[in-house]
Amino acid sequence: MKIDVFSLFPEAFTWYLDQVHVARARSLGNDLRVWNYRDYTPLKHAQVDDTPFGGGAGMVMRIDVVCAALEAVYEADAARVRETRRVVELTPKGRQLDDALAAELAGGDLCLLCGRYEGIDERVTHVVSDRVSIGPYVLSGGEVAAMAVLDAVIRKVAGAVSNPESVTAESFAPELDGGVEYPHYTRPAEYRAWTVPEVLLSGDHAKVARWRQEQIRRPPT
Numbered sequence: 207m208k209i210d211v212f213s214l215f216p217e218a219f220t221w222y223l224d225q226v227h228v229a230r231a232r233s234l235g236n237d238l239r240v241w242n243y244r245d246y247t248p249l250k251h252a253q254v255d256d257t258p259f260g261g262g263a264g265m266v267m268r269i270d271v272v273c274a275a276l277e278a279v280y281e282a283d284a285a286r287v288r289e290t291r292r293v294v295e296l297t298p299k300g301r302q303l304d305d306a307l308a309a310e311l312a313g314g315d316l317c318l319l320c321g322r323y324e325g326i327d328e329r330v331t332h333v334v335s336d337r338v339s340i341g342p343y344v345l346s347g348g349e350v351a352a353m354a355v356l357d358a359v360i361r362k363v364a365g366a367v368s369n370p371e372s373v374t375a376e377s378f379a380p381e382l383d384g385g386v387e388y389p390h391y392t393r394p395a396e397y398r399a400w401t402v403p404e405v406l407l408s409g410d411h412a413k414v415a416r417w418r419q420e421q422i423r424r425p426p427t
């Protein structure tokens with residue numbers, strides 16, 4: 207799988223790219239690249255944004271700059287990039303990220319467009335295939351949202367997480383009927399008066415499995 211992220215702050219991704227499951231996904235042949243729009247702007251003084259038509263606060267990222275970056279990286283018309291991969295704008299106006307959307311996005315190559323300031327010029331709709339939000343709140347830019355999408359997607363890339371069961375039996379997965387995962391406990395078995403459910407210490411695997419199944423059905427608290 208090839209993933210490209212476009213941002214005005216590519217350094218925001220440095221820590222994330224060093225994470226062990228990301229490194230593993232890359233070593234398995236997946237490609238994750240972060241591009242800076244500013245490196246491709248056709249405008250003077252590395253300009254990437256402008257004041258909004260009609261007036262108002264803030265700056266808007268220019269569509270010609272976004273398209274120039276896409277065209278430089280993909281060597282194709284910006285409006286046709288979405289024919290070969292999902293092109294996702296991170297925006298609070300988008301479809302809310304959930305496990306099903308993460309699974310969809312993990313199904314092919316992916317391009318993530320991070321906005322800053324007031325966002326990207328609305329004509330970005332001619333370029334993207336999807337608009338994705340990570341929740342009903344406004345962040346200062348798309349970078350944190352892109353990392354949430356990346357992480358949810360990369361966990362689904364075969365081999366990225368060393369124990370595949372920890373992904374398939376994960377909260378919200380179809381294997382759990384969209385429910386939340388059962389609770390986990392580890393040593394010490396006795397700590398203050400905070401108890402561990404007896405069944406987990408019983409050594410009775412069938413009982414443990416039944417207990418876990420019951421817990422899965424509980425809605426999040």
Ligand code: ADE
Binds near residue numbers: 297340342347
């Ligand atoms: N950019 C700013 N806020 C956002 C959000 N909630 N989701 C995705 N991208 C964003």
